[in-house]
Amino acid sequence: xxxxxxxxxxQDAYVITPKVFGDNRGYFxxxxxxxxxxxxxxxxxxxxxxxxxxxxxxxxxxxxxxxSSCQAKLVRVIQGEVDDVIVDVRKGSPSYLKWIRVRLxxxxxxxxxIPKGFLHGFVTITDNVIFAYQVDAYYDxxxxxxxxxSDPQFGIDWGVQNxxxxxxxxxxxxxxxxxxxxxxxxxx
Numbered sequence: 417x418x419x420x421x422x423x424x425x426x427q428d429a430y431v432i433t434p435k436v437f438g439d440n441r442g443y444f445x446x447x448x449x450x451x452x453x454x455x456x457x458x459x460x461x462x463x464x465x466x467x468x469x470x471x472x473x474x475x476x477x478x479x480x481x482x483x484s485s486c487q488a489k490l491v492r493v494i495q496g497e498v499d500d501v502i503v504d505v506r507k508g509s510p511s512y513l514k515w516i517r518v519r520l521x522x523x524x525x526x527x528x529x530i531p532k533g534f535l536h537g538f539v540t541i542t543d544n545v546i547f548a549y550q551v552d553a554y555y556d557x558x559x560x561x562x563x564x565x566s567d568p569q570f571g572i573d574w575g576v577q578n579x580x581x582x583x584x585x586x587x588x589x590x591x592x593x594x595x596x597x598x599x600x601x602x603x604x
Contacts, residue, residue, distance in 0.1 A: 418434055418435050418445070418446045418449060418452055419432050419433060419434050419435065419446075419452055419453065420433045420435075421453075421455065424518070425511065425516055426502065426504045427504060427506075427509050427510050428603065429502060429516070429528070429529060429531060429534065430456050431518055431526055431527070431528055431529075432456070432526070432527040432528070433527075434446055434447065434525055434527070436525055445525060447492065447527070448461070448490065448550065453529075457488060457490070457529060457552075459552040460552060461490065461550035461551065461552050462551065462552060462554060463550070463551050463555065464548065464549070464550050464551075465548070465549050465550075465551065466494075466546065466547065466548045466549075467547045468545070468546055468547075469496075469498075469540045469544075469545045470543065470544060471540070471580055472541060472542055472543050473539070473540060473576045473578065473579055473580050474539065474540040474545070474579070474580045474581075475538070475539045475565050475574055475576065475580070475581055475585065476537055476547075476582070476585065477501065477535065477537015477538060477562075477565055477585070478501070478503060478536065478537040478562060478563040478564075478565055478567075479535065479536055479537065479560070479561070479562050480505070480533075480534065480535050480536065480561050480562075480596065481553065481555070481556060481560055481561065482559050482560075482561050482595070482596060482597070482598075483559050484553075484559075485553050485554070485555075485556035485559035486532040486533065486553060486598070487551040487553045488529070488530065488531050488532050488553075489528075489529070489530040489536060489549050489550065489551050489552075490528075490529050490530075490549060490550045491520065491547070491548070491549040492520060492525070492526070492527040492528075492548055492549070493522050493545060493546065493548075494522055494547070494548050495522040495545060495546040496521070496522055496540065496541070496542040496543070496544055496546065497520070497521040497522070497540070497541035497542045498519075498520050498521075498538040498539060498540050498541060498545055498547060499517045499519055499520075499538060499541060499574070500517065500518045500520050500528050500536075500537075500538045501516070501536070501537050501538060501539070501572055501574070502518075502528070502530050502534045502535065502536050502537075503563075503570055503572075504533070504534055505533060505534065505591070505596055505598055506533035506534075506598040506600035507597070507598065508599055509533070509600035513569070515570055515572055517572075519541075520538075522546070532552075533598035533599075533600065535596075537565060539574045539579065561594055561595060561596050562584070562585065562589070562594065563589065563591045563596070565579070565581070565585065565588070567590050567591050569590065569591050569592065570591070
């Protein structure tokens with residue numbers, strides 16, 4: 417198998433580390449092979465997204481999509497470093513309202529699988545971060561939901577005193593007012 421798959425402290429979320437083959441020319445790894453990741457995800461990715469964060473200290477998040485547009489994600493960093501943060505907001509989940517942080521870098525090649533029903537965000541640790549992710553549902557503006565990164569209900573320590581935020585993210589609501597209503601469904 418071209419990956420090591422590690423359970424996280426959050427139900428159904430996994431850190432995936434590919435086997436990297438390198439030599440004096442550089443490296444090669446399989447960033448996604450469906451047959452090898454079926455234990456983690458048996459859906460279909462339909463959209464790839466990529467972002468550039470130009471400076472250290474950018475926070476993007478906390479985001480999700482609701483309803484039938486809810487997305488599972490496989491995220492990774494191509495260049496630079498981030499602390500990726502996910503929050504389980506599925507009512508009834510064993511890890512409901514808990515969060516984790518995973519360091520993703522262009523050098524460690526780790527990926528994070530984020531199931532449906534999670535909030536997602538990240539903070540850049542370096543300048544010029546290129547962040548990539550695959551999702552299993554198309555972007556739908558009407559289904560977009562967001563929670564303020566500093567919501568005291570979660571108490572996330574982002575490690576940044578003066579984060580760089582988009583105008584939109586600086587105005588996100590608290591979780592209790594965000595209209596997010598996911599329900600945990602145990603895998604069979």
